[in-house]
Amino acid sequence: MGLVRRLLEPDIEAHLLTVEGEVVIDEVHKHWAATFWWYCLIICSIPLFMFMVPAGRAFWLPMILGLAALGIGVWKVHVAYMDRFVITNMRVFRVHGVFNTNLATMPMSRILDISMSQSFDGKICGYGHFVFETAAQDQGLREIRFVGNPQQRDLTIQRVIQLSGLRQTMSVDRWDDGADEDPDGT
Template sequence: MGVLGRFLDPNIEAHLLDVEGEVVIDEVRKHWAATIWWYALMLLSIPLFVSMVFARGLFWAPMLLGLAAVSVGAWKVHVAHMDRFVITNMRVFRVHGVFTTHLATMPMTRILDISMMRTLWGHLLGYGHFVFESAAQDQGLRDIRFVGDPERRDLTIQRVIQLSGLRQTMKVEKWTADEADPDGT
Protein backbone atom coordinates (compact mmCIF):
# COMPACT_ATOMS: atom_id res chain seq x y z
CA MET A 1 0.00 0.00 0.00
CA GLY A 2 1.39 3.37 -1.03
CA VAL A 3 1.73 6.48 1.06
CA LEU A 4 -1.57 7.88 -0.21
CA GLY A 5 -3.28 4.54 0.38
CA ARG A 6 -2.44 4.68 4.08
CA PHE A 7 -4.52 7.84 4.42
CA LEU A 8 -7.48 6.40 2.50
CA ASP A 9 -7.94 2.96 4.07
CA PRO A 10 -6.58 1.37 7.26
CA ASN A 11 -4.27 -1.54 6.53
CA ILE A 12 -5.72 -4.22 8.83
CA GLU A 13 -3.48 -6.96 7.44
CA ALA A 14 -0.38 -5.08 8.63
CA HIS A 15 -1.49 -5.62 12.24
CA LEU A 16 -2.05 -9.38 12.00
CA LEU A 17 0.33 -11.94 13.46
CA ASP A 18 0.67 -13.99 10.27
CA VAL A 19 3.47 -16.17 11.64
CA GLU A 20 1.24 -17.18 14.58
CA GLY A 21 -1.67 -18.03 12.27
CA GLU A 22 -3.91 -15.09 13.16
CA VAL A 23 -6.83 -14.63 10.77
CA VAL A 24 -9.59 -12.02 10.59
CA ILE A 25 -12.98 -13.36 11.62
CA ASP A 26 -14.87 -10.08 11.23
CA GLU A 27 -13.88 -6.52 10.32
CA VAL A 28 -16.45 -4.04 11.62
CA ARG A 29 -16.85 -0.62 10.04
CA LYS A 30 -18.77 2.16 11.73
CA HIS A 31 -22.51 2.01 11.13
CA TRP A 32 -23.80 4.66 8.73
CA ALA A 33 -25.70 6.29 11.60
CA ALA A 34 -22.35 7.45 13.01
CA THR A 35 -21.91 9.78 10.03
CA ILE A 36 -25.46 10.89 9.21
CA TRP A 37 -25.03 14.28 10.89
CA TRP A 38 -21.81 14.93 8.97
CA TYR A 39 -23.56 14.15 5.69
CA ALA A 40 -26.32 16.55 6.75
CA LEU A 41 -23.68 19.22 7.37
CA MET A 42 -22.32 18.68 3.86
CA LEU A 43 -25.84 19.00 2.44
CA LEU A 44 -26.17 22.31 4.28
CA SER A 45 -23.46 23.67 1.99
CA ILE A 46 -25.81 23.52 -1.03
CA PRO A 47 -28.14 26.30 0.14
CA LEU A 48 -25.08 28.23 1.31
CA PHE A 49 -23.55 28.05 -2.16
CA VAL A 50 -26.89 28.98 -3.78
CA SER A 51 -27.17 31.98 -1.47
CA MET A 52 -23.92 33.33 -2.95
CA VAL A 53 -25.97 34.54 -5.92
CA PHE A 54 -28.19 36.68 -3.72
CA ALA A 55 -25.40 37.94 -1.45
CA ARG A 56 -23.86 40.02 -4.28
CA GLY A 57 -20.89 41.86 -2.77
CA LEU A 58 -20.80 39.62 0.30
CA PHE A 59 -20.75 36.40 -1.74
CA TRP A 60 -17.60 35.32 0.04
CA ALA A 61 -19.38 34.86 3.42
CA PRO A 62 -21.75 32.05 2.29
CA MET A 63 -18.97 30.68 0.12
CA LEU A 64 -16.60 30.34 3.09
CA LEU A 65 -19.39 28.87 5.26
CA GLY A 66 -20.24 26.40 2.50
CA LEU A 67 -16.60 25.39 2.05
CA ALA A 68 -16.23 24.98 5.82
CA ALA A 69 -19.38 22.80 5.97
CA VAL A 70 -18.17 20.57 3.12
CA SER A 71 -14.63 20.34 4.52
CA VAL A 72 -15.61 19.52 8.12
CA GLY A 73 -18.29 17.05 7.00
CA ALA A 74 -15.97 15.23 4.59
CA TRP A 75 -13.21 15.11 7.20
CA LYS A 76 -15.49 13.61 9.88
CA VAL A 77 -16.88 11.04 7.43
CA HIS A 78 -13.32 10.04 6.52
CA VAL A 79 -12.34 9.76 10.19
CA ALA A 80 -15.30 7.41 10.74
CA HIS A 81 -14.27 5.42 7.64
CA MET A 82 -10.79 4.90 9.06
CA ASP A 83 -12.16 3.55 12.37
CA ARG A 84 -12.22 -0.26 12.30
CA PHE A 85 -12.95 -2.86 14.96
CA VAL A 86 -11.48 -6.26 14.11
CA ILE A 87 -12.24 -9.69 15.58
CA THR A 88 -9.58 -12.33 14.96
CA ASN A 89 -9.08 -15.86 16.19
CA MET A 90 -6.67 -14.55 18.88
CA ARG A 91 -7.80 -11.07 19.89
CA VAL A 92 -9.98 -8.07 19.23
CA PHE A 93 -8.44 -4.78 18.20
CA ARG A 94 -9.43 -1.32 17.04
CA VAL A 95 -7.50 0.77 14.55
CA HIS A 96 -8.44 4.40 14.07
CA GLY A 97 -6.94 7.68 13.00
CA VAL A 98 -5.96 9.29 9.72
CA PHE A 99 -2.56 10.92 10.15
CA THR A 100 -1.79 9.35 13.52
CA THR A 101 -2.87 5.73 13.79
CA HIS A 102 -4.00 4.42 17.17
CA LEU A 103 -4.11 0.66 17.77
CA ALA A 104 -5.76 -0.84 20.85
CA THR A 105 -5.65 -4.62 21.37
CA MET A 106 -7.23 -7.05 23.80
CA PRO A 107 -6.44 -10.77 23.70
CA MET A 108 -9.42 -13.11 23.94
CA THR A 109 -8.04 -14.42 27.24
CA ARG A 110 -8.41 -10.95 28.84
CA ILE A 111 -12.06 -10.40 27.92
CA LEU A 112 -14.08 -10.89 31.09
CA ASP A 113 -17.32 -9.24 30.13
CA ILE A 114 -18.92 -7.68 27.07
CA SER A 115 -21.80 -5.28 27.57
CA MET A 116 -23.97 -4.16 24.70
CA MET A 117 -26.12 -1.05 24.80
CA ARG A 118 -28.77 -0.23 22.21
CA THR A 119 -30.58 3.07 22.36
CA LEU A 120 -34.00 3.57 20.81
CA TRP A 121 -32.30 4.88 17.69
CA GLY A 122 -29.96 1.89 17.78
CA HIS A 123 -32.92 -0.50 17.74
CA LEU A 124 -34.58 1.40 14.90
CA LEU A 125 -31.47 1.78 12.76
CA GLY A 126 -29.68 -1.49 13.62
CA TYR A 127 -26.63 -0.50 15.63
CA GLY A 128 -25.35 -0.79 19.19
CA HIS A 129 -22.39 0.08 21.40
CA PHE A 130 -20.01 -2.43 23.05
CA VAL A 131 -18.20 -2.00 26.35
CA PHE A 132 -15.37 -4.46 26.99
CA GLU A 133 -14.36 -5.20 30.57
CA SER A 134 -11.06 -6.80 31.49
CA ALA A 135 -8.97 -7.24 34.60
CA ALA A 136 -6.86 -4.22 33.62
CA GLN A 137 -7.69 -0.91 35.27
CA ASP A 138 -6.90 1.31 32.30
CA GLN A 139 -7.42 -0.23 28.91
CA GLY A 140 -7.11 1.08 25.41
CA LEU A 141 -10.03 -0.95 24.10
CA ARG A 142 -13.14 -0.29 26.12
CA ASP A 143 -15.91 1.50 24.20
CA ILE A 144 -16.71 0.52 20.64
CA ARG A 145 -19.51 2.71 19.34
CA PHE A 146 -21.86 2.38 16.36
CA VAL A 147 -21.44 -1.35 15.73
CA GLY A 148 -23.83 -2.60 13.06
CA ASP A 149 -25.72 -5.85 13.79
CA PRO A 150 -24.40 -5.98 17.37
CA GLU A 151 -26.11 -9.27 18.33
CA ARG A 152 -24.33 -11.13 15.53
CA ARG A 153 -20.99 -9.47 16.40
CA ASP A 154 -21.43 -10.40 20.07
CA LEU A 155 -22.17 -14.02 19.14
CA THR A 156 -19.12 -14.06 16.88
CA ILE A 157 -16.87 -12.96 19.75
CA GLN A 158 -18.47 -15.46 22.15
CA ARG A 159 -18.04 -18.24 19.57
CA VAL A 160 -14.34 -17.43 19.05
CA ILE A 161 -13.77 -17.42 22.82
CA GLN A 162 -15.60 -20.74 23.18
CA LEU A 163 -13.89 -22.46 20.24
CA SER A 164 -10.47 -21.38 21.49
CA GLY A 165 -11.12 -23.33 24.69
CA LEU A 166 -10.86 -20.32 26.98
CA ARG A 167 -14.17 -21.06 28.67
CA GLN A 168 -15.46 -24.36 29.94
CA THR A 169 -18.67 -25.87 28.71
CA MET A 170 -21.08 -27.26 31.25
CA LYS A 171 -22.65 -30.52 30.18
CA VAL A 172 -26.41 -30.28 30.52
CA GLU A 173 -28.59 -33.29 30.06
CA LYS A 174 -32.28 -33.18 29.31
CA TRP A 175 -34.48 -33.96 32.26
CA THR A 176 -37.68 -35.92 32.13
CA ALA A 177 -40.61 -35.77 34.52
CA ASP A 178 -39.59 -39.16 35.93
CA GLU A 179 -36.15 -37.87 36.98
CA ALA A 180 -37.33 -34.93 39.10
CA ASP A 181 -35.08 -33.98 41.98
CA PRO A 182 -36.48 -34.08 45.52
CA ASP A 183 -36.72 -30.28 45.49
CA GLY A 184 -39.24 -30.46 42.65
CA THR A 185 -37.04 -29.33 39.76
Protein backbone atom coordinates in the same frame (compact mmCIF):
# COMPACT_ATOMS: atom_id res chain seq x y z
CA MET B 1 1.20 0.49 0.41
CA GLY B 2 1.58 4.10 -0.71
CA LEU B 3 1.10 7.13 1.49
CA VAL B 4 -2.10 8.24 -0.23
CA ARG B 5 -3.61 4.77 0.08
CA ARG B 6 -2.71 4.62 3.79
CA LEU B 7 -4.55 7.93 4.29
CA LEU B 8 -7.64 6.62 2.49
CA GLU B 9 -7.89 3.02 3.76
CA PRO B 10 -6.71 1.55 7.09
CA ASP B 11 -4.16 -1.24 6.73
CA ILE B 12 -5.61 -4.02 8.86
CA GLU B 13 -3.31 -6.70 7.43
CA ALA B 14 -0.23 -4.89 8.79
CA HIS B 15 -1.44 -5.49 12.36
CA LEU B 16 -2.06 -9.23 12.02
CA LEU B 17 0.25 -11.88 13.45
CA THR B 18 0.19 -13.93 10.25
CA VAL B 19 3.23 -16.00 11.28
CA GLU B 20 1.28 -17.11 14.36
CA GLY B 21 -1.76 -18.03 12.26
CA GLU B 22 -3.95 -15.05 13.10
CA VAL B 23 -6.83 -14.53 10.68
CA VAL B 24 -9.59 -11.92 10.52
CA ILE B 25 -12.98 -13.29 11.53
CA ASP B 26 -14.87 -9.99 11.18
CA GLU B 27 -13.89 -6.43 10.25
CA VAL B 28 -16.46 -3.97 11.57
CA HIS B 29 -16.96 -0.56 9.98
CA LYS B 30 -18.79 2.19 11.81
CA HIS B 31 -22.54 2.07 11.28
CA TRP B 32 -23.95 4.75 8.98
CA ALA B 33 -25.73 6.34 11.95
CA ALA B 34 -22.34 7.45 13.29
CA THR B 35 -21.94 9.78 10.31
CA PHE B 36 -25.56 10.76 9.67
CA TRP B 37 -25.26 14.31 11.05
CA TRP B 38 -21.97 14.87 9.22
CA TYR B 39 -23.69 13.95 5.94
CA CYS B 40 -26.42 16.45 6.86
CA LEU B 41 -23.73 19.10 7.32
CA ILE B 42 -22.32 18.27 3.87
CA ILE B 43 -25.80 18.63 2.36
CA CYS B 44 -26.24 21.98 4.15
CA SER B 45 -23.21 23.30 2.27
CA ILE B 46 -25.18 23.17 -1.01
CA PRO B 47 -27.65 25.96 -0.10
CA LEU B 48 -24.75 28.00 1.25
CA PHE B 49 -22.98 27.74 -2.11
CA MET B 50 -26.23 28.59 -3.91
CA PHE B 51 -26.64 31.68 -1.71
CA MET B 52 -23.39 33.06 -3.15
CA VAL B 53 -25.27 34.33 -6.25
CA PRO B 54 -27.83 36.57 -4.49
CA ALA B 55 -25.22 37.69 -1.92
CA GLY B 56 -23.56 39.94 -4.53
CA ARG B 57 -20.33 41.49 -3.28
CA ALA B 58 -20.62 39.58 -0.02
CA PHE B 59 -20.43 36.27 -1.90
CA TRP B 60 -17.33 35.36 0.09
CA LEU B 61 -19.33 34.93 3.34
CA PRO B 62 -21.61 32.08 2.15
CA MET B 63 -18.66 30.66 0.19
CA ILE B 64 -16.48 30.45 3.33
CA LEU B 65 -19.38 29.01 5.36
CA GLY B 66 -20.13 26.48 2.60
CA LEU B 67 -16.46 25.44 2.33
CA ALA B 68 -16.24 25.13 6.12
CA ALA B 69 -19.40 22.98 6.28
CA LEU B 70 -18.23 20.83 3.38
CA GLY B 71 -14.69 20.44 4.74
CA ILE B 72 -15.74 19.60 8.30
CA GLY B 73 -18.40 17.15 7.10
CA VAL B 74 -16.07 15.31 4.70
CA TRP B 75 -13.31 15.19 7.33
CA LYS B 76 -15.60 13.73 10.03
CA VAL B 77 -17.04 11.14 7.63
CA HIS B 78 -13.50 10.09 6.66
CA VAL B 79 -12.40 9.85 10.31
CA ALA B 80 -15.37 7.54 11.00
CA TYR B 81 -14.53 5.51 7.88
CA MET B 82 -10.95 4.97 9.08
CA ASP B 83 -12.18 3.62 12.44
CA ARG B 84 -12.25 -0.20 12.31
CA PHE B 85 -12.99 -2.81 14.94
CA VAL B 86 -11.48 -6.18 14.05
CA ILE B 87 -12.26 -9.62 15.51
CA THR B 88 -9.59 -12.25 14.87
CA ASN B 89 -9.13 -15.80 16.08
CA MET B 90 -6.70 -14.53 18.75
CA ARG B 91 -7.82 -11.06 19.81
CA VAL B 92 -9.99 -8.04 19.18
CA PHE B 93 -8.47 -4.74 18.17
CA ARG B 94 -9.44 -1.27 17.03
CA VAL B 95 -7.50 0.76 14.50
CA HIS B 96 -8.41 4.40 14.04
CA GLY B 97 -6.89 7.66 12.93
CA VAL B 98 -6.06 9.28 9.60
CA PHE B 99 -2.62 10.87 10.02
CA ASN B 100 -1.76 9.18 13.33
CA THR B 101 -2.71 5.54 13.59
CA ASN B 102 -3.96 4.40 16.99
CA LEU B 103 -4.15 0.70 17.81
CA ALA B 104 -5.83 -0.78 20.86
CA THR B 105 -5.80 -4.54 21.24
CA MET B 106 -7.10 -7.11 23.70
CA PRO B 107 -6.40 -10.85 23.63
CA MET B 108 -9.45 -13.08 23.81
CA SER B 109 -8.13 -14.58 27.05
CA ARG B 110 -8.42 -11.19 28.83
CA ILE B 111 -12.05 -10.55 27.94
CA LEU B 112 -14.08 -11.24 31.07
CA ASP B 113 -17.34 -9.59 30.14
CA ILE B 114 -18.90 -7.96 27.11
CA SER B 115 -21.77 -5.54 27.62
CA MET B 116 -23.87 -4.47 24.67
CA SER B 117 -26.18 -1.49 24.88
CA GLN B 118 -28.70 -0.45 22.29
CA SER B 119 -30.62 2.80 22.51
CA PHE B 120 -34.05 3.22 20.96
CA ASP B 121 -32.40 4.80 17.91
CA GLY B 122 -29.98 1.88 17.80
CA LYS B 123 -32.81 -0.63 17.77
CA ILE B 124 -34.52 1.17 14.91
CA CYS B 125 -31.34 1.66 12.84
CA GLY B 126 -29.58 -1.59 13.79
CA TYR B 127 -26.54 -0.48 15.79
CA GLY B 128 -25.28 -0.79 19.33
CA HIS B 129 -22.30 -0.09 21.55
CA PHE B 130 -19.93 -2.62 23.13
CA VAL B 131 -18.13 -2.26 26.45
CA PHE B 132 -15.35 -4.76 27.16
CA GLU B 133 -14.52 -5.52 30.79
CA THR B 134 -11.20 -7.03 31.81
CA ALA B 135 -9.31 -7.51 35.06
CA ALA B 136 -7.08 -4.56 34.16
CA GLN B 137 -8.02 -1.17 35.57
CA ASP B 138 -6.88 0.91 32.62
CA GLN B 139 -7.21 -0.52 29.16
CA GLY B 140 -6.87 0.80 25.64
CA LEU B 141 -9.89 -1.04 24.27
CA ARG B 142 -12.94 -0.47 26.41
CA GLU B 143 -15.80 1.00 24.41
CA ILE B 144 -16.65 0.43 20.75
CA ARG B 145 -19.46 2.68 19.54
CA PHE B 146 -21.82 2.38 16.56
CA VAL B 147 -21.37 -1.32 15.84
CA GLY B 148 -23.76 -2.53 13.16
CA ASN B 149 -25.72 -5.73 13.87
CA PRO B 150 -24.47 -5.90 17.47
CA GLN B 151 -26.22 -9.17 18.42
CA GLN B 152 -24.50 -11.04 15.59
CA ARG B 153 -21.13 -9.46 16.40
CA ASP B 154 -21.51 -10.40 20.08
CA LEU B 155 -22.25 -14.00 19.08
CA THR B 156 -19.19 -13.99 16.81
CA ILE B 157 -16.94 -12.87 19.68
CA GLN B 158 -18.50 -15.42 22.06
CA ARG B 159 -18.05 -18.16 19.45
CA VAL B 160 -14.37 -17.31 18.95
CA ILE B 161 -13.78 -17.31 22.70
CA GLN B 162 -15.56 -20.65 23.05
CA LEU B 163 -13.79 -22.30 20.10
CA SER B 164 -10.41 -21.17 21.38
CA GLY B 165 -11.03 -23.17 24.57
CA LEU B 166 -10.79 -20.18 26.90
CA ARG B 167 -14.10 -20.94 28.59
CA GLN B 168 -15.34 -24.19 30.01
CA THR B 169 -18.28 -25.99 28.49
CA MET B 170 -20.82 -27.66 30.68
CA SER B 171 -21.64 -31.21 29.65
CA VAL B 172 -25.34 -31.26 28.78
CA ASP B 173 -25.66 -35.05 28.97
CA ARG B 174 -24.78 -34.87 32.67
CA TRP B 175 -27.42 -32.23 33.31
CA ASP B 176 -30.24 -33.55 35.47
CA ASP B 177 -33.07 -31.13 35.98
CA GLY B 178 -35.24 -33.64 37.83
CA ALA B 179 -38.06 -33.40 35.28
CA ASP B 180 -38.56 -37.17 35.12
CA GLU B 181 -39.11 -37.47 38.88
CA ASP B 182 -42.49 -37.19 40.54
CA PRO B 183 -43.12 -34.10 42.65
CA ASP B 184 -42.99 -36.21 45.84
CA GLY B 185 -39.43 -37.33 45.00
CA THR B 186 -40.22 -40.95 44.03
